[in-house]
Amino acid sequence: MGKPGTASEFTASGAMHDAKEAWLEKVFSESQGIWRWWQTTSKGKAKPSDKIEFETIALSDGVEEKFFHGAPDSNKKNNS
Numbered sequence: 001m002g003k004p005g006t007a008s009e010f011t012a013s014g015a016m017h018d019a020k021e022a023w024l025e026k027v028f029s030e031s032q033g034i035w036r037w038w039q040t041t042s043k044g045k046a047k048p049s050d051k052i053e054f055e056t057i058a059l060s061d062g063v064e065e066k067f068f069h070g071a072p073d074s075n076k077k078n079n080s
Contacts, residue, residue, distance in 0.1 A: 038054065
């Protein structure tokens with residue numbers, strides 16, 4: 001949140017909701033851009049399930065960016 005406080009305080013003040021809504025807006029606006037691109041460049045007709053796939057990937061990427069940004073890559077093998 002960028003300021004001291006508890007989750008309960010942020011929820012009561014509405015700050016938690018505002019932060020969540022801003023994050024979701026960012027994630028879905030990115031997926032909409034990819035969806036528009038896919039509709040114009042895909043061979044054949046883009047399916048509604050493609051849009052859901054892009055939104056799912058955007059949510060997953062958004063969570064990864066939010067919570068794992070800068071964390072060690074858990075997919076890398078430890079060579080020691």
